[in-house]
Amino acid sequence: MIRHFLLLVLISLPLYAQEELNYPEVIYGPENIHASWVSHPDILGGEDRVVLFRNTFKVDNTSADFIINISADNHYFLYVNGKLVTHGPQLSDIQHYKYETLNLKNYLEKGENILAVKVINFGKRRFLGMQSIFTSLMVNGVTINAEQLNTTGKQGAWVCAIDDSYKANEVVWRGDKEKSIVGGFYANNPTDIIDLNAYPTGWELLDYNDTNWQKTEFFENASSMGGSIAYLLEPRNLPLLSWDEEQIGSIVKSSKSITTKFPVSDELKIPANTKTTFLIDQQYVTNGFPELLFSKGKNASIRIKYAENLFGPNNEKGDRNNLEGKQLLGYYDLIISNGKDAQKFIPNWMRTFRFIEFEIETKVQPLVLNSFKNYRSRTTIPSVAQFTSDNELYNQIFDICKRTIDICTQDYFLSDAYYETMQYVGDTKIQALIWQAMSGNTEHTKNAIRQFDHSRDSDGNILGAYPLRSTFIYPTYSLVWVDMIADYYNVSGDKEFIHTYKDGIVNTLAGFEKNMNELNLVNKTPYRYFIDWYTGPNNGSGTATKNDGENSAVVSLHYVHALQNAAMLFKEIGDNQTSLVYQNRAEEIKKSVYDLCFDMETNIFAERPDKTIYDQHTNIMAILTDAIHESEQRALLDKILNDKDLLQATYYYRFYLFEAIKKVGAPELFDVALKPWEKMIEDNMTTTLERFESIEKPTRSEVHPWSASPAYFYFNYLAGIQSVKNDFEEVRIAPAFGKLKTIIGSLPTSKGTIEFKLNRTKNKLSAEITLPITMAGNLSWQGTEIPLKKGKNVYDIKNEIK
Known part of the structure; x- marks a missing residue:
């Protein structure tokens, strides 16, 4: 790569x-x-x-x-x-x-x-x-x-x-018709059928x-x-989207000999009464509005198919750069030529692709393809963060994470760029933090939190995705909305923001409390407690069990997590009584989870009291909520990372795994948690996958922001850059490095860009840090705290090895 x-x-x-x-x-x-x-x-x-x-x-x-x-x-x-x-x-x-x-x-x-x-x-x-x-x-x-x-x-x-030239082309993913896509659920717009004979x-x-x-x-x-x-x-409360011209890649396969360099340069002439197919490889996944200019070819049909990847005989993907024996399966636009010069086609909605396949059938008149280019669509808020290390694999992972986040930040946060493009709460919690690291801007985050607030039903449920014309309810995502407010406050220090949503927090937590049973664990609900795309025999369509989440320890601990965040938020605005109520309730549930689900023989938490299901997720959340004593958290983390029999945290839930690693201060485990991303780089992916490959749940979306969390932790944990006051008015830089020795980059913030170059050799840190003039901070290394002045700071810190 x-x-x-x-x-x-x-x-x-x-x-x-x-x-x-x-x-x-x-x-x-x-x-x-x-x-x-x-x-x-x-x-x-x-x-x-x-x-x-x-x-x-x-x-x-x-x-x-x-x-x-x-x-x-x-x-x-x-x-x-x-x-x-x-x-x-x-x-x-x-x-x-x-x-x-x-x-x-x-x-x-x-x-x-x-x-x-x-x-x-x-x-x-x-x-x-x-x-x-x-x-x-x-x-x-x-x-x-x-x-x-x-x-x-x-x-x-x-x-x-x-x-009258337009007709919506349904993207078929269910029913008896031939399927247009691989992977099931499609919630994006239909594509276009355009007969230019009827176009004005x-x-x-x-x-x-x-x-x-x-x-x-x-x-x-x-x-x-x-x-x-x-x-x-x-x-409108966000800037307009970009409309940037982007060159489209070259033809890599064709049914007939093609000697021109269309669309990179030159025209492509298709003779009369001919069927022609050719495949274009963009080399990386992108999105936008592709524009085709063409001439002649009366009544010729031009089918333009788009896909993130190619599929092998059994719908396997493998190395994305290996095209042999693979085919493009994906949605398409269909255009009928009117035979005139200078015809133009631009789709009515954004397309996402790495590969584009043309299927052309001409009639009595030759067809000329004059040009083909893309108008790239993104938010126009600049995404300018940079990260480079001495480990090329980490650098490549950063690149694919950043590209994914950039593609999926439009005028709202997209859950993925191809199949659904919806703004989900659980996905957005992660994407918002990464986007803030990439841009230093929180406007998209505030917009998402507000839109989710608009979705609340009479039982206090936040809809799982919003805006929405359907009714997706995942009670765990209602809790994540509370966590998002805490995330925003922890960076911004904006107490007015808490006041804006405090009534909503109370309503949402009161609604979730109705799900709790006499064991202080969750009951079944009519809805789905989504946690992660588990794989294996206990796959419960996003929950760890097939019993609809009844008595789920991890779901109960997610409630604890939200209660703890709510307690912190209400304490910050001086409502100590409500804060104490939430903190006490969190302690009750934690005790029940420990008493009922902690296995004294294996020293790990089971997913439910019958101790038939064990997963990483419950134990990760136990660490994050202190359901197990702080002194035992590191040993628990080591155990679950080395036990392959546990249900594994996939890309989505590894955000919480990285948080647990940071919480216990175990940077050497970061590389272990990062291993699944190595496979993406091996397979020459240019964006991040939705979930692990498995027989039960084959990978689907290839532009999925919830899988881009390593890029956030590169800054927040490995480089150790965190806001400690009023959205980076004051900053703390405490490098953790993990397996890295050198970290170089720039982190945009609302107060300006932090430039940093960090290098460690054994117990020595060499640091070159440039802070904006509006920022103060401290550098922390192995117990040594050094004030950082505005502008350029150069330090060599050496501590004795104990």
């Missing part, structure tokens, strides 16, 4: 550069929205349709700000004078429906201009995270000159047409003839009764 494959061919497109005006502070709130939601007269509601909207308007002064609010259901692309401005809205729910606020002045010309919007409804199989009421558009002029763009449905210049080419341009288009029809007011008849609008 080539080191530093993060250096990609990316070209920023200043032509499309645009900023969200309400980020980071709200300037244009919903109180000034006077427009209405509009639609096409022939739209019924939830069917898969694309509606095109146009408004031709005049501008006299191109130097004046021209500010609008815009939103749509399900998704929109905004063009001004043929140029793409952005797409949206930011993912949220009906009660907090987002709108973007944009200044369009740099796109305008004196005289006539055209604002064009494509609105897509993905239909009944739309993304499970996408809430919807009706296919509709809202545009509101903020500045006086932009009020002419207000959508009303009653008058004005807005016209619309249904794009040039509809987004000023000179397009729209005289036959219809006037828009009123759907609902955006502001009446607070907007409560339809969507409750609120401003």
Whole structure:
């Protein structure tokens, strides 16, 4: 594997550069929205349709700000004078429906201009995270000159047409039809079937003839009764997504001889009456909106298939760089050519891929593929953390972790980039911490915590994923939401944040308490206590047992963990009475777990009192909650890491394993816990897997942020950099190293970037640390504490070996 494959061919497109005006502070709130939601007269509601909207308007002064609010259901692309401005809205729910606020002045010309919007409804199989009421558009002029763009449905210049070229292509993963994907559950959007014979080419341009288009029809007011008849609008609270040009890799396999270097350079000509297949290898997994430009080829079919990996005869994956005997199995777009020059296809939703396969069948006219490139989609908050060590394997693991986190941080946290793309609580707890290390920014974290808070039901359950149009409830994830608030407070020191969510914490913990039985262990619930993707005969679909988690020690200890965090949070805001109630309840449950589940013969915890199931997870959580005395924790950790008969913690739960290693101060065990990631590097993976390979649960998602936790602990534990006051106003650096001897890197924070170079030889530490001018801190090494000054610090510390 080539080191530093993060250096990609990316070209920023200043032509499309645009900023969200309400980020980071709200300037244009919903109180000034006077427009209405509009639609096409022939739209019924939830069917898969694309509606095109146009408004031709005049501008006299191109130097004046021209500010609008815009939103749509399900998704929109905004063009001004043929140029793409952005797409949206930011993912949220009906009660907090987002709108973007944009200044369009740099796109305008004196005289006539055209604002064009494509609105897509993905239909009944739309993304499970996408809430919807009706296919509709809202545009509101903020500045006086932009009020002419207000959508009303009653008058004005807005016209619309249904794009009959589009049909949603369901990604089949269940039922009797042939499956489109390997691995089961798919919650992402359908893909596209586009017949360009029916496409109104040039509809987004000023000179397009729209005289036959219809006037828009009123759907609902955006502001009446607070907007409560339809969507409750609120401003976007994260920056717009990137639209960066990324070169797509070369053809590596084809059914016919291909001599050109398409798509890296040159065109590719496909003769008439020909079937052609070719495979492109991007060399690394990426995501975005691939753009195909092509010409001629009347009625030719172009099927573009996307996948993170290739599959062998038995759906095995193996070395991702070994293509022999493997095939691409994945979702696809299908385009029918209209035979004209300069045709363009860009999918209506983000695609994720390392491999792309074209299946082309031409008719009587040859087809010319002119170019193929990707517009990469990410949050535009910079991800700039760097890490290098003397161990190349660790460096490569960092690279694949960072790429995974970057791909999956859009305008919310994606659980994975291909199959589901939902924002799950358990996944997000881990991803948020890693993203904060990569960017030094907590806005995505705060957004996720707030959205999860919106999901709470009448029993106090936080939905397992949110935003959501379904009902996924994992009671353990409700507890993790409390843990997320504690994580954020531990970094930020923001007590107002605790006050914002204290009532929610009380409600959630009271709801979970109803699950507890007379043994002080958990009862069965109608829902699933997800813990990890266990493998082996006791796989319980995410729990360690097949008895629906009844009397589960690890679930009970997760409740303890949340109670302990809640006790800390309430103590911090001076509510000592509530804090004591939570702490006492945590102690009761810990004692019961120890008395009922600790096996005196093996000196490890069983997963339940009948002592028939033993796993690493229960013992990890026992260490993290002090369910076993601190003096015995190291021995317990050694034992569970060396006992292969225990149900093993997979990638997700190894976050908690790393936390336990850090808690007991055993950096030499970090490398043991890291072993599963070595297999990813061996197999030339460029992003991180969802779960361990097994017969029961073969690997599925290959871009899964919960598996990227090593990158967080590289900074937080091995380099030992931690905030101790007010989001890095004060920092403590206590290197642990593990098996490493040299650690070099940079860690962005809200107070600036910490640059560090750490080297150890036996009992000596050489440290070169540069702190931002707004930061103070201490360097700690084997009992020696040294104050760090602002700017550059150089120290050599030598302690006697005892």
